[in-house]
Amino acid sequence: MRRKLLPFLFFFLAAVAFAAPDRPSRPPNIVLIYGDDIGYGDFGCYGATAVKTPNVDRLAGEGIRFTNAYCSSATCTPSRYSLLTGEYPFRQKGTNVLPGDAALIIEPGRATLPSLLKHAGYKTGIVGKWHLGLGADKVDWNGEIKPGPLEVGFDYSFIMAATMDRVPCVYIENHRVVGLDPKDPIQVSYKKPFPGELTGPDVKDRSTLKMDRSHNHNDAIINGIGRIGFMTGGKAALWKDEEMADVFTRQALDFIGREKDKPFFLYLATSDIHKPHVPHPRFVGKTPMGPRGDTIVEFDACVGAVLKKLDELHLAENTIVIISSDNGPVLDDGYKDGSNEKVGDHKPAGPLRGGKYSRFEGGTRMPFLVRWPARVKPGVSDAIVSQVDLPASLAILAGQKPDPKTMPDSQNVLPALLGESKTGREEVVLHAQDGGLALRSGNWKYISPGKMREGLGPWKFSVIPEPGLLFDLSSDPGETKDLAAANPEKIRELADKLKTISNNPQQ
Numbered sequence: 258m259r260r261k262l263l264p265f266l267f268f269f270l271a272a273v274a275f276a277a278p279d280r281p282s283r284p285p286n287i288v289l290i291y292g293d294d295i296g297y298g299d300f301g302c303y304g305a306t307a308v309k310t311p312n313v314d315r316l317a318g319e320g321i322r323f324t325n326a327y328c329s330s331a332t333c334t335p336s337r338y339s340l341l342t343g344e345y346p347f348r349q350k351g352t353n354v355l356p357g358d359a360a361l362i363i364e365p366g367r368a369t370l371p372s373l374l375k376h377a378g379y380k381t382g383i384v385g386k387w388h389l390g391l392g393a394d395k396v397d398w399n400g401e402i403k404p405g406p407l408e409v410g411f412d413y414s415f416i417m418a419a420t421m422d423r424v425p426c427v428y429i430e431n432h433r434v435v436g437l438d439p440k441d442p443i444q445v446s447y448k449k450p451f452p453g454e455l456t457g458p459d460v461k462d463r464s465t466l467k468m469d470r471s472h473n474h475n476d477a478i479i480n481g482i483g484r485i486g487f488m489t490g491g492k493a494a495l496w497k498d499e500e501m502a503d504v505f506t507r508q509a510l511d512f513i514g515r516e517k518d519k520p521f522f523l524y525l526a527t528s529d530i531h532k533p534h535v536p537h538p539r540f541v542g543k544t545p546m547g548p549r550g551d552t553i554v555e556f557d558a559c560v561g562a563v564l565k566k567l568d569e570l571h572l573a574e575n576t577i578v579i580i581s582s583d584n585g586p587v588l589d590d591g592y593k594d595g596s597n598e599k600v601g602d603h604k605p606a607g608p609l610r611g612g613k614y615s616r617f618e619g620g621t622r623m624p625f626l627v628r629w630p631a632r633v634k635p636g637v638s639d640a641i642v643s644q645v646d647l648p649a650s651l652a653i654l655a656g657q658k659p660d661p662k663t664m665p666d667s668q669n670v671l672p673a674l675l676g677e678s679k680t681g682r683e684e685v686v687l688h689a690q691d692g693g694l695a696l697r698s699g700n701w702k703y704i705s706p707g708k709m710r711e712g713l714g715p716w717k718f719s720v721i722p723e724p725g726l727l728f729d730l731s732s733d734p735g736e737t738k739d740l741a742a743a744n745p746e747k748i749r750e751l752a753d754k755l756k757t758i759s760n761n762p763q764q
């Protein structure tokens with residue numbers, strides 16, 4: 258009799274344990290807050306003083322602050338591709354920065370970070386910037402917009418298609434444009450303007466614009482701001498840039514609230530701090546740095562709202578919160594917003610050289626924070642990790658066995674992410690779409706011959722000659738002393754290694 262009761266008792270106790278809040282047996286929720294164009298030096302916890310980021314700094318103090326964490330590429334689309342697929346972007350054609358009417362570049366059905374977590378029982382959601390293409394060919398913005406996030410592993414999606422400076426300037430929830438009046442259908446073109454729609458060249462008095470361009474961004478004028486690409490229709494659905502951060506934050510909080518009773522994965526890809534920098538009026542003037550600095554404060558407020566929500570729902574203890582960015586910082590990226598003139602002593606890339614678009618460290622070394630109170634002790638880690646490792650590492654944490662064939666570059670660096678190991682990867686490949694590849698191996702950094710952008714915009718362009726550049730990051734984090742001539746064997750070794758990795762995954 259007693260023996261027969263035991264299994265029931267076990268199941269009863271298991272059910273009680275499973276129902277308890279913050280139960281350790283439940284897989285952790287995962288919230289990945291992915292900033293846009295935020296540099297290594299843009300947060301207080303990485304040395305910024307001209308901008309205050311108390312919420313990000315709080316998370317850093319309660320978790321691990323990484324000093325050698327990388328995105329895969331120095332621009333948006335390729336980094337985001339890598340983050341979700343576990344594959345370096347240079348292995349696939351078509352992964353460079355996409356126009357807003359591009360087709361989906363992730364093959365539906367392939368293993369992704371969200372699909373593996375979904376398979377592990379997670380509810381998966383994306384809120385914010387997508388920029389990985391939508392549809393199989395030409396998208397009908399007035400019908401069902403697919404395939405997209407829902408076809409590559411997300412249960413819920415509330416996104417902008419591409420970037421704030423590209424059309425279409427509308428939100429898309431799951432498969433539909435939000436707030437679209439069917440009597441005012443949307444058309445999008447990246448080739449020619451639509452008759453009767455205001456475009457940049459029509460605006461002779463530039464003071465009538467909310468923000469003028471410095472280069473490009475002179476196609477459709479929407480909300481007083483020039484964009485890349487043309488669109489017509491959908492007037493009721495157009496976003497207002499100054500409200501975007503609040504809209505995405507609200508959607509993120511709603512997702513957490515809806516899914517709080519099961520493990521969830523939220524990929525919150527913020528609009529901040531990508532150009533055009535248009536913070537909500539309550540953040541205007543919060544820094545001496547103009548709109549770019551103010552959008553960092555807006556990003557921090559979004560982080561604060563998410564942390565508060567997790568606290569209110571008693572989810573913080575067993576939720577992993579990761580904060581990072583998709584590429585390095587940029588000042589003048591196409592709008593006259595005072596970013597260069599007002600930057601003052603602030604160093605957007607901290608002590609690193611270069612920024613967005615660059616293969617110098619500023620292009621791809623990212624702020625990277627991991628907080629998980631139930632398991633992770635606060636600290637600082639110098640382990641080398643890459644965002645391309647998140648799919649395999651988080652999937653393994655959730656009990657999945659990712660296939661290295663489908664996620665060829667995603668290494669399991671979970672011990673480093675959780676602070677249980679001081680080492681992560683031995684080397685990482687870094688990419689800039691108009692430059693080529695670079696390799697970090699231990700403290701050595703090799704940049705292959707090819708094009709190079711210098712500066713944070715406007716840029717100087719140069720060509721790196723054979724045999725490339727070599728730096729010792731342990732003594733020269735700012736990549737100022739090229740050691741190539743003095744170390745011919747080392748540079749040959751690294752060039753060979755880079756070639757091997759780029760030809761053969763997981764070497």
Ligand SMILES: [Ca+2]
Pocket residue numbers: 293294332333531583584
């Ligand atoms: Ca970006």
